[in-house]
Amino acid sequence: MTAHRPIEKDCCSGGAGLIAPEAALARATRLVSGDLPDTLVPLLTARGMVLAKDVTAAADGPPFDACAMDGYAVTTAALAGSGPWAVPLAGDLAACDAPCALLKGHALRVLTGAALPTGADAVIMQEDVARVAGDIRFAKRPAPGQNIRAQGCDMRKGATILPSGRILTPRDIAVAAASGQGALTVRTRLPVSLIATGSELQDPGAALAPGQIWNVNLPMLAALADRRWIDLAPPLTIADQLAPLAEALREAAAHARLILTSGGACDGETDLVARAIRAAGGDGETLKLAMKPGKPLVLGRIGRAIVLGLPGNPVAAYVAWQMIALPLARHLAGADPTPQRPCYATLGRVVSRAPGRREYRPARLVGHDITGRPMLDLGPRDFSARVAGLAQANGLAILPADTAHFEAGDEVQFLLF
Structure with a gap:
């Protein structure tokens, strides 16, 4: 091989x-x-365009310490002993509420995305808590920083998060939105x-x-x-x-x-x-x-x-x-000119060809070999005259110019469509 x-x-x-x-x-x-030339377009219509200027974050992401899940914000240093603990509940905090301070020795009911109350340093997930009258009760000590998304952990204000030259994908649009950009400069x-x-x-x-x-x-x-x-x-x-x-x-x-x-x-x-x-x-x-x-x-x-x-x-x-x-x-x-990088796959059968020119032959992925590598079935030798083979192929197998014979199991480059 x-x-x-x-x-x-x-x-x-x-x-x-x-x-x-x-x-x-x-x-x-x-x-x-x-x-x-460049033009400024709304974020909602920028998908698929070529980004002309780097996108930088307009603010930290998240812009504050945020609660990562529904649960209860507490101060770990206020939990004395080895538990279980009963902590009085001081109220609720939703994602749209302004930040507030946590009363000493109390807990606040918080929802995902809410700003972490000042003084709290952990969020206990609601599944680990029992509510009894006006208290919450739990047996496992939370760790400082638990279930908290720290300010700027995703992106820092001013950091380049999308370089110019990208053809904007839906993923890029999500990143631009998270960075606070409502419009992007793109190539016409x-x-x-x-x-x-x-x-x-x-x-x-x-x-x-x-x-x-x-x-x-x-x-x-x-x-x-x-x-x-x-x-x-x-x-x-x-x-x-x-x-x-x-x-x-x-x-x-x-x-x-x-x-x-x-x-x-x-x-x-x-x-x-x-x-x-x-x-x-x-x-x-x-x-x-x-x-x-x-x-x-x-x-x-x-x-x-x-x-x-x-x-x-x-x-x-x-x-x-x-x-x-x-x-x-x-x-x-104006897009990044870096060509698509081929992957590697093995041939499912013997292939013979006339050497002299690098060959790009339509090929179909047919599973994996015994080592787990993707395996290809190549079209016939007269593939260039067969249009129907394009619809059956997943990409192009790249056969080096100087090689005339390949054994089943040989590895070649494969360019996915």
Whole structure:
């Protein structure tokens, strides 16, 4: 059994002129010019946006010593002897009540979240107390600090609790609310345009003439780009004609910061994306990546807009989105560009492949091996032509470029969807 870790960083050459996906992404990010402007949004609408400024706590959290549960506040030093004890009850204190002082030798009934009475140093949970007439009775001595949330134990005033660059999750919104922030400074949404190219493409559901296929990439990429921090223009489908494609790119570049195309990324007679970028007044080149699927990639710029030409094969387009387009979009949006870290899993069966390019193969989690590690079932060798495998997969198994054969039980990297 062989463990293949870590994957190579920039050595998956696979042949003359091929570059690693990381190198292609680095080349694309060097084309970025200027940040998106900031805007202030209410906390209730900030989820999914890119945080533009650090969030600091407006006050200690909690802002006072708080009772951690329903019970009775007491002063431990006033409990003489070894118990049991009977302590007179002086009243009740709810979470909304102003702080008060505890009468010496007495107890106060307190509810969760209430400010700890001055002079009290412990809260006895109500299940450990019996109420008899005007007293509470208990047998176990409470410890100082018991069932108390000390002021500032969660966060201190002025401390950074959310760094800029985060794509705000519901958990982040909770933290911001707890810090006293009613509004957050975020990046404006990243303008993105999406263009599918191909004279053979028809809308899904339409009748197909001979030689035509349904347009898979347009709805797939639109769904992948359906994120709060992205402002996606209405997607377009353009036939394999240079002038209309160049005009569509020129119009998209007037407002978009990222233009994604699918199809036409190779060097064939009808592969027009790089030429159309140049015809639209920009600069474009066709790259060959040491990546399977997704070898062809067009990279260019028209004005401030970066153009990324993805392959027409849907599985290749999906992989190129995950490995190149999404990290680039995050960078453009001002989000933390750190890519998702893969985990490790074992192969459930023997896998053989042609070496030379790093392979990103859809894979399905099928349980755990005898050591408790997650185990994968990989799609067939011709997976790049099988769209149905995407729906059955949980992620992408990453097979190193220089390895042709894997035994059952070998460990590989796995990128969860």
